[in-house]
Amino acid sequence: MPSTVALSVTRYRPEEESEPTRQTYEVPYRKDWVVLDALNYVKDKLDGSLSFRWSCRMGVCGSCGMMVNGEPKLTCAAFLSDYFPGPIRVDPLQYFPIVRDLVVDITDFIKRLKRVKPWIIWKEEKPLAEGEYRQTPDQLDFYKQFSMCINCMLCYAACPVYGLEPGFAGPAAIALAQRYNLDSRDTGALERLDILSEKNGIWDCTFVGECTKVCPENVDPAGAIQQYKLTSAAHWFKSFLLPWGTK
Numbered sequence: 376m377p378s379t380v381a382l383s384v385t386r387y388r389p390e391e392e393s394e395p396t397r398q399t400y401e402v403p404y405r406k407d408w409v410v411l412d413a414l415n416y417v418k419d420k421l422d423g424s425l426s427f428r429w430s431c432r433m434g435v436c437g438s439c440g441m442m443v444n445g446e447p448k449l450t451c452a453a454f455l456s457d458y459f460p461g462p463i464r465v466d467p468l469q470y471f472p473i474v475r476d477l478v479v480d481i482t483d484f485i486k487r488l489k490r491v492k493p494w495i496i497w498k499e500e501k502p503l504a505e506g507e508y509r510q511t512p513d514q515l516d517f518y519k520q521f522s523m524c525i526n527c528m529l530c531y532a533a534c535p536v537y538g539l540e541p542g543f544a545g546p547a548a549i550a551l552a553q554r555y556n557l558d559s560r561d562t563g564a565l566e567r568l569d570i571l572s573e574k575n576g577i578w579d580c581t582f583v584g585e586c587t588k589v590c591p592e593n594v595d596p597a598g599a600i601q602q603y604k605l606t607s608a609a610h611w612f613k614s615f616l617l618p619w620g621t622k
């Protein structure tokens with residue numbers, strides 16, 4: 376059995392190259408290694424100039440997302456043994472501009488996220504002296520799944536609509552909007568609905584469902600979008616029948 380595996384990695388050094396190129400490194404094959412371990416081996420032992428993002432190494436920070444053999448993956452959770460005997464191809468997350476090597480520019484995603492107001496919108500904020508805003512376990516369960524998002528952007532790299540229509544709000548932003556809509560403390564659902572019912576919102580989604588398949592946290596962004604579409608349709612129907620009674 377070979378004791379190494381070939382790692383074929385995108386390189387892009389904008390000060391030297393006008394287009395991305397590829398570079399292949401032979402790294403030790405170890406069953407307990409993930410792709411991120413192999414990249415760190417390259418960085419530490421073979422080529423310190425290789426750039427990539429990571430932090431927690433345990434599927435929490437969301438920063439190590441890359442394309443591994445063409446699929447969006449957290450590289451800290453993608454075992455070399457799943458790709459053995461290789462070669463293993465590692466690319467930056469698709470549909471995002473490359474900053475350098477395997478690092479992508481996430482500015483666009485952050486803008487999209489801000490647009491849907493992913494925070495609690497209070498009707499009236501009570502004074503601190505009045506204490507916490509309490510929730511029952513059932514109220515928490517209602518939105519908990521959508522709150523598990525780690526902003527890894529794998530769902531964007533898996534979404535053909537985002538690839539074709541970069542204006543699309545995208546799966547994670549919509550799932551996070553829904554997380555706040557379902558929160559018993561929030562009163563901003565109609566504001567978000569107005570934003571997400573417009574062009575580049577929920578109706579751009581063609582329900583391919585890849586976002587949900589690749590999500591490492593089981594957030595189910597595709598499910599969130601379908602819930603949103605139902606709410607939006609019901610709201611439109613009500614506003615059509617009762618134009619004075621929906622807001």
Ligand code: SF4
Nearest residue numbers: 524525527528530590
């Ligand atoms: S919804 Fe899932 S795949 Fe998308 S950013 Fe959040 S955790 Fe990542």
Ligand code: FES
Nearest residue numbers: 431432437439451
């Ligand atoms: S390094 Fe934090 S999620 Fe992979």
